[in-house]
Amino acid sequence: MDDPEKLRALLDHAQDKIVVIDENGVYRYVNAAVERLLGYTTEEFVGTNTFEYMHPDDREDVREAFGRLLEGAVDDIETIEYRHQAKDGSWVWLESRVENHVDSTLGGYVVSSRDITDRKRAERRQRETEIRLEELAANTDDVLWTFSEDWSELLFVNDAFEDLWGMPVERVKADPTSFLDGIHPDDRDRVLEAMHQLSNGTPRTMEYRVNPEKGYRRWVWVQARPVAENGSVARIVGFARDVTDRRRRERQLQVMDNLLRHNLRNDMNVILGHAELARKRADGTVVEGMETILETGWKLLETAEKEREIVDVLVGVGDVGRVDLASTLRDKIEEFGAEMAPEATITADTPASAEVVSLPEIDRAIHELLENAIRHADGPPDIEAELHVESEDVILNVRDNASPIPRNEFEPLFGDEEPSDLYHGTGLGLWLVYWIVDLSEGTLDFEYVPDCGNCVTVRLPRAE
Missing domain, CATH: 3.30.565.10 (Histidine kinase-like ATPase, C-terminal domain)
Known part of the structure; x- marks a missing residue:
């Protein structure tokens, strides 16, 4: 385009900030996007030094990048991200591309910059989320994990796995399905079936025994679900929680319930039965019946006392x-x-x-x-x-x-x-x-x- 005015008008309509700077960083030309992005007029910018507007923490990195360009140490184009101060005092993240040669017509280096503030904010939020998740994964006793859809790749597992499963994390990272070796042999078929269902898109919740080092006496409660992308399973996510104490309490309560429903009831039936016989007979057999009542009664008291000791241990x-x-x-x-x-x-x-x-x-x-x-x-x-x-x-x-x-x-x-x-x-x-x-x-x-x-x-x- 030979008409300078038309070229200037075209550049002023560009979304990116386009400038020309000399070897010292002084602005020789600025398009109108500078006002839209940063709030300055073109007249305010021309003649000032670009490094004066840069965040102190970024300034030296940009100087070094520009210096490499001047020395010819960089081929073609140098791209750098930095914060640029706007007229209202706020900071705008820019991504700038500088060609490594001087345009003889324009008398300087052409720099095009675009606003990446929203992207940087999104990256920061994502990083903050990742940090929180990393802290959560590092400080929870639950095993958090992510596998590929076919279980051939372990995408993530936290360190809690090692303590609960009794296996090194490095082993399951090297061989993802080796976690099955830490599951009780009697439970593995159920787990394999659940894995198949998860790969086919069905969420699963189950409990099974793990940790061969402890005789598979650790019970885990596992919740897992498939994550779909574009209509198909992309990965499997889940967690495993140690519920050994809960299972133990349930088993203890089952035994105690059995005791109460059978022993105490049966012994009391013996006592009541012999008492009734003794009342009806009122002869020499009363002594024998009463002896049976006393013997059974003492057994009942002993059982109750032993039960109290067990409850004291379990509760306290x-x-x-x-x-x-x-x-x-x-x-x-x-x-x-x-x-x-x-x-x-x-x-x-x-x-x-x-x-x-x-x-x-x-x-x-x-x-x-x-x-x-x-x-x-x-x-x-x-x-x-x-x-x-x-x-x-x-x-x-x-x-x-x-x-x-x-x-x-x-x-x-x-x-x-x-x-x-x-x-x-x-x-x-x-x-x-x-x-x-x-x-x-x-x-x-x-x-x-x-x-x-x-x-x-x-x-x-x-x-x-």
């Missing part, structure tokens, strides 16, 4: 701490030998000290184990207690000379099967032991050796 669960199991065991053996069961023979093999991490009530569990062994002995009680320390655990073995402990006394508290209506659970003492040990992150095992007796093994975390 405190923090675990350091306990010297060796000293506790010796004290309990001395207590039984001197006062409670002098007829019992109790031998112990213990180190001088064996500190564990457990609930303070662990002494009550030891008391219960010794009392059960004495009460159910076939003949004079003969009990052996052995305590030994391993690298990570302390193990207590209590052996007796009693008949086998009925498996239905403890099986409902191992695994996750529901108590049946036929299960009355007369062995409340063993339940008390189990819950104290379980709440101490320990394990409890039972074994019967013919002609020898029962061996109850308690394994507790060793204190560092």
Whole structure:
């Protein structure tokens, strides 16, 4: 276009700010967009230095970029983002492009700039959101995760995964489906089916067991949903929450409910039945009936007292701490030998000290184990207690000379099967032991050796 006036009019209608500056940054030409973007008139701008309008934090970066252009260190065009002060004192983000050669006609370097303030604000809001999400992910106990739609790529997982699953985060990042190895074998098929449904667009909520290091005793509640883009699943997002304590409480309540519905009701029926017979007969059999009433009544009172102890443990669960199991065991053996069961023979093999991490009530569990062994002995009680320390655990073995402990006394508290209506659970003492040990992150095992007796093994975390 040869007509300078038409060219000027055309430039003045451009949306971008177009200027010509010399090698010192002085404006030689400014189009009318400067007033629309920054509030200055063209007359106010021409003859001033561009660096005077730049934010102090950006000025040196722009000077360096312009210097590289002057030295020919940059090919073709230099692009830079910075804040430019408007006439009202506010700051406007500009993206400027400068060609690396002087236009001989215009007598300077041509710079075109466009307003990117809205984009910068959006980027800042996005970054602030990302920071908040990063803080949330780093400070929550929930596992937050995102997978690709076919589960072949792990897009995000926070560090909570390692503690809950018992697997390094690096492993699942390298092999996304390796998280399945941390799921209980009996639950994996259900999880695989849920993954298939999620990939097909169906949200899923489920619970399953994880963490092989802890014997898959961690329960997680998982909510996951597919994220669709352009009508198809693009990725899967979800979280996993540790609900082990909730599952434990539910199981405990089921057992206690079973106890109340069966034991107390049945024992009271025996009491009432014999009382009615005694009232009707009013002869010599009254004595026998009353003896049965008394025996059953005492059993009922004992059951109620044991139930109260269990409820106290479950309701008043405190923090675990350091306990010297060796000293506790010796004290309990001395207590039984001197006062409670002098007829019992109790031998112990213990180190001088064996500190564990457990609930303070662990002494009550030891008391219960010794009392059960004495009460159910076939003949004079003969009990052996052995305590030994391993690298990570302390193990207590209590052996007796009693008949086998009925498996239905403890099986409902191992695994996750529901108590049946036929299960009355007369062995409340063993339940008390189990819950104290379980709440101490320990394990409890039972074994019967013919002609020898029962061996109850308690394994507790060793204190560092």
